[in-house]
Amino acid sequence: MTSDQIDSQYKLCRESFLERIDSIISISDLDEFYLEYLGRKGTTTNLLKLIKEMLPEDKKQYGPIFNKLRTNQEEIINSKREELNQTQGNIDIDLTIPGAILPTGHLHPTTTIIREMNEFFRYLGFSIGEGPELEDVEYNFRRLNLPEGHPATDLQDSLFVKEPQYLMRTHTSSVETRILSEYHDKLPLRVVVPGKCYRNETNSATNTSFFYQYQGFVVDRGITIQHLKDTLTKFHQFLFGDDVKLRFRYKYYPEVSPGMGVDMQCRFCKGSGCSVCKYRGFIEVLGSGMIHYNTMKACDIDPETYTGYAFGMGLDRLVMSKYGIKDIRKLYGGELVYV
Numbered sequence: 001m002t003s004d005q006i007d008s009q010y011k012l013c014r015e016s017f018l019e020r021i022d023s024i025i026s027i028s029d030l031d032e033f034y035l036e037y038l039g040r041k042g043t044t045t046n047l048l049k050l051i052k053e054m055l056p057e058d059k060k061q062y063g064p065i066f067n068k069l070r071t072n073q074e075e076i077i078n079s080k081r082e083e084l085n086q087t088q089g090n091i092d093i094d095l096t097i098p099g100a101i102l103p104t105g106h107l108h109p110t111t112t113i114i115r116e117m118n119e120f121f122r123y124l125g126f127s128i129g130e131g132p133e134l135e136d137v138e139y140n141f142r143r144l145n146l147p148e149g150h151p152a153t154d155l156q157d158s159l160f161v162k163e164p165q166y167l168m169r170t171h172t173s174s175v176e177t178r179i180l181s182e183y184h185d186k187l188p189l190r191v192v193v194p195g196k197c198y199r200n201e202t203n204s205a206t207n208t209s210f211f212y213q214y215q216g217f218v219v220d221r222g223i224t225i226q227h228l229k230d231t232l233t234k235f236h237q238f239l240f241g242d243d244v245k246l247r248f249r250y251k252y253y254p255e256v257s258p259g260m261g262v263d264m265q266c267r268f269c270k271g272s273g274c275s276v277c278k279y280r281g282f283i284e285v286l287g288s289g290m291i292h293y294n295t296m297k298a299c300d301i302d303p304e305t306y307t308g309y310a311f312g313m314g315l316d317r318l319v320m321s322k323y324g325i326k327d328i329r330k331l332y333g334g335e336l337v338y339v
């Protein structure tokens with residue numbers, strides 16, 4: 001190869017490089033460009049390979065020039081890479097694109113209903129109470145006028161953790177006797193208690209071994225059953241609307257006297273009878289009554305001076321009818337289907 005040929009190759013390599021580098025606008029193009037000139041078989045690399053075959057005097061002349069060309073081209077590519085990194089960073093981020101929506105879940109339907117109910121009762125001046133789920137028979141049965149041997153305390157129906165003293169509470173009434181006992185000298189009391197209760201039952205579509213109850217009670221001077229009826233009527237109007245129809249009837253519950261069962265007219269058939277209400281026209285929604293004389297005494301409250309009412313309702317059926325859930329197990333299955 002003559003020195004003229006070498007000169008023209010050098011010139012071509014240097015000038016084409018400088019001409020083309022300006023038109024490169026992406027990092028990937030720059031990577032390809034780098035390989036084209038400075039890769040193992042690149043134009044500049046090939047030029048450098050020529051040095052080995054040159055005569056000693058040519059080596060002296062061209063060696064430093066070619067090496068300088070390679071260094072120079074590497075520097076140009078590096079600064080171009082930096083420039084592209086900065087400008088491309090700006091181009092690639094579009095701050096106006098909406099972010100990806102991540103699933104965040106929602107409140108459990110039972111929680112939603114409990115919060116709505118708490119809101120109503122707070123407005124009427126009630127406090128929200130709570131108590132242990134692992135309970136002493138003293139509060140779960142005895143102080144509720146359920147003496148030893150009473151059929152309602154049957155061991156078969158309750159989940160005892162340590163017989164005969166400790167069990168998983170079978171109703172939220174246990175919190176009522178705890179609060180009445182603790183605050184018997186700080187009357188009047190108005191309290192509602194949402195909470196989980198347990199019973200010895202096999203899970204099925206309509207029953208589970210645990211369930212939610214919503215308990216309420218008031219103790220003051222001069223409380224009558226009329227206060228109870230009025231509160232329950234207003235409460236159902238709040239939840240279901242002003243056209244709700246309730247039916248109050250006498251019913252026996254050991255912890256109250258007199259006891260009062262409350263039925264609501266079926267929302268589906270408006271009382272004419274359907275499969276939901278089993279053709280009765282009404283659905284039983286809760287049990288209630290005036291707190292029993294014996295319960296008041298067991299909690300250190302003078303029943304001659306004070307009277308009170310109490311009510312307790314199951315929440316699961318309420319939630320199921322509100323959200324159209326047919327199988328109670330779905331409520332505790334963790335499926336995010338019902339919003």
Ligand SMILES: [Zn+2]
Nearest residue numbers: 266269274277
């Ligand atoms: Zn019906």
